[in-house]
Amino acid sequence: MNSDVKKYIENNSINPLFLVGDSFEVLRSIPDNTIDCCITSPPYWNKRQYANGGIGLEKDYRKYISSLIAIFMEVYRILKPTGSFWLNIGDSYKNKNLLNIPWRVAIELTDNGWILRNTIIWNKVKGGLDNSTDKLRNTYEPLFHFVKQSKGYYYDIDCIRNSPKSTKVVNGAVVSATGVSGVRYKRKIELSTELTEEQKANAYAELEKILKQVQSGEVSDFRMVIRGAQRTTHSDSEKVSGRAKELHEKGFYFLKYNSKGSKPGDIWDIIPEDTQGRKVHFAPYPEDLCKTPIILTCPPSGIVLDPFVGTGTSCFVAKQFRRKSIGIDIANEYIDIARKRCGCLGNEQSSLPVTED
Known part of the structure; x- marks a missing residue:
């Protein structure tokens, strides 16, 4: 078991724990049934060159999908039976053909034991610029909600009612x-x-x-x-x-x-995070996309996990709602930004590479 994770589980701090390393290898060091909620947005295939390389740079999108499935099956193992897994992932084109990567991933995950409870449509409202003259602008992405069991998973619907x-x-x-x-x-x-x-x-x-x-x-x-x-x-x-x-x-x-109000639907209007002024990380992963999943499916005493934490959006939101969280990323510079963002400058263990007992 990862010694940093063991210490973190045992302490009462809501400061996030950040670990540097390959997500698959780090997750393998975490014991079964440890995490209450996982929410993540992995690098999209063939879209950008992220720091320290990593997933998303495969020549074949099928290899990208198989790498994600391996990681998310580790998430399945370490997630509690009462837990939830939220996955935001964007699509990519190859030779002008939209590959349907999010749906391929979702279908393969359900074929491997995950239960898909909802597909939320994240409407980005404004979207990005698109100079193509032979297709429409892409202004939405899916957010999938998976669970391990069909009944009994933590779900506080009253906390998000209108x-x-x-x-x-x-x-x-x-x-x-x-x-x-x-x-x-x-x-x-x-x-x-x-x-x-x-x-x-x-x-x-x-x-x-x-x-x-x-x-x-x-x-x-x-x-x-x-x-x-x-x-x-x-x-x-x-x-x-x-x-x-x-x-x-x-x-x-x-x-x-x-009488407590209506529950939200499965189309969420959320403007992407503003990328102007940022020089090292360009994923438009907004805080508002994390808020509902975390308060809805992570109990107050639970732990949130993001295996592709980037600059720490999910951990930052978890801390706002007084949940513990663990963030993993392959890039030291992203982890440093995430630690500063979440006020973890005094937590020296959070900047260490992964170690095992």
């Missing part, structure tokens, strides 16, 4: 944030030719109950789907949709909005 809008009372009636008062639904129940009298009575009673939940704040908003008045939300087949079965048996169902 604040719900408030209900209000209009002329004595409770009105939801989107203007739902129940009057329109009562009218639809009354006029329904598909509901029995018993089903109508049940629908009125359930509607009154949910309106009280809105008034008390237990439910922030809702939709009522009534047989014959609206179609089912997802499918009309009772074999594949529980909603369709409920509609058939009861004649109605409700969609309730969480």
Whole structure:
């Protein structure tokens, strides 16, 4: 086991630990089930010459992919069963052919045991300059969320919910944030030719109950789907949709909005980090891309890992949210920048090459 890592795990400091070395070799020195969350953006294939060379300079993109897979399977080994792995990776062209490298990597990882829970589209909003006259500008990159097990991984969805809008009372009636008062639904129940009298009575009673939940704040908003008045939300087949079965048996169902707010979608508008004025590292990896994954999937007492840490963005964000973190990079000069950025000047062990007991 790497002695620096062992000491770091045992201490209480939230200052990041930075290790210089080849990611694959350093990861091999870390024991199984040690890391809570890994988030990284490796060098893209055939895009730039990074300090000290390293991955991304292979002549064949297939060799690049196989090198990444080997590294990420080491991540799989050292990640706790409750952990998450977030991968941002960009694409490349060869002979004008877009290679689909991110998707090739993601598919091979799932073929090797990883479970892909989400593909987030990072919309860069402005993107980079592109002088090509025979293709569109590339303004997005994927961010993949992988886990080791389908259930039981750490996921604090409430910490990233959007604040719900408030209900209000209009002329004595409770009105939801989107203007739902129940009057329109009562009218639809009354006029329904598909509901029995018993089903109508049940629908009125359930509607009154949910309106009280809105008034008390237990439910922030809702939709009522009534047989014959609206179609089912997802499918009309009772074999594949529980909603369709409920509609058939009861004649109605409700969609309730969480009182803590809605959860974000899988398209994130984040402007890339400004590269002006930087002379040694040019990856546009923004802090905002790291914030949600870290607070969402790393417990407060957990450890974040970045095996391609560069100038320390992920570790800097982890420290902001009081998480411990480990950053690995092959370039001493990047590690020095990362240490200064994260205020680790007094942590002499973080600048040492990797050693083993």
